Amino acid sequence: MAINKEAYHKILTECKGKATLVSVSKTKPVDDIEALYQLGQKDFGENYVQELIQKQATLPKDINWHFIGHLQTNKVKFIAPFVYLIHGVDSIKLLKEINKEAKKNNRVIKCLLQVFIAQEETKYGLDENELEEIISYYITHKTEMANIELAGLMGMASFTNNAEQITTEFAGLNLMFNKSNAKLTIINYKLSILSMGMSSDYKIALQEGSTLVRIGSLLFGSR
Numbered sequence: 001m002a003i004n005k006e007a008y009h010k011i012l013t014e015c016k017g018k019a020t021l022v023s024v025s026k027t028k029p030v031d032d033i034e035a036l037y038q039l040g041q042k043d044f045g046e047n048y049v050q051e052l053i054q055k056q057a058t059l060p061k062d063i064n065w066h067f068i069g070h071l072q073t074n075k076v077k078f079i080a081p082f083v084y085l086i087h088g089v090d091s092i093k094l095l096k097e098i099n100k101e102a103k104k105n106n107r108v109i110k111c112l113l114q115v116f117i118a119q120e121e122t123k124y125g126l127d128e129n130e131l132e133e134i135i136s137y138y139i140t141h142k143t144e145m146a147n148i149e150l151a152g153l154m155g156m157a158s159f160t161n162n163a164e165q166i167t168t169e170f171a172g173l174n175l176m177f178n179k180s181n182a183k184l185t186i187i188n189y190k191l192s193i194l195s196m197g198m199s200s201d202y203k204i205a206l207q208e209g210s211t212l213v214r215i216g217s218l219l220f221g222s223r
């Protein structure tokens with residue numbers, strides 16, 4: 001399966017000045033990643049720890065690896081030496097574990113809190129109250145959490161063709177992003193990344209203030 005260069009350049013243009021493009025390469029061979037890398041792409045997203053470790057070992061070392069799947073606490077140690085940004089943090093327990101493993105590796109690992117914004121019940125993430133709890137926790141424990149950088153929020157919209165519905169969900173996440181930042185001013189801190197938008201809904205996400213889109217099938221073909 002060849003990569004779609006045309007789509008790549010089109011999406012880059014659409015993202016320009018607004019958002020970072022993370023190309024989601026899960027289940028795709030390293031040859032496809034290499035091909036996109038040759039075009040200048042540096043940010044890649046993976047969902048499975050084992051697969052990520054194997055790919056990272058063989059591919060160029062200046063790739064920014066984004067972990068966008070559901071991360072189990074006992075697996076943090078495997079990706080802590082190199083992971084660039086962890087998108088799916090949904091508990092204080094996981095945040096603490098990342099902090100611990102980052103410290104062992106003498107690193108600061110950037111994290112996003114995953115917020116549940118969709119209507120389906122299958123998606124992971126925090127509700128608004130849980131998000132507020134973690135933000136409050138971070139405000140009071142920031143010095144102990146020196147090896148993580150709370151960089152922003154991530155969310156996935158409902159799997160639907162209803163553009164209005166998706167717009168509402170992304171707008172809701174943007175609102176929580178701004179509210180979180182309002183709370184964080186007390187420690188002079190600011191979230192900078194709002195990770196939302198996939199192949200089917202990234203245009204809406206960009207309209208609603210996304211600063212990072214995660215796109216797989218448009219670039220690599222369907223899985």
Ligand SMILES: *Cc1c(COP(=O)(O)O)cnc(C)c1O
Pocket residue numbers: 024026047068069156197198199200214215216217218
């Ligand atoms: C797989 C995945 C994507 C990419 O999905 P596409 O529809 O192929 O663009 C984005 N974000 C997350 C969290 C994913 O699991």
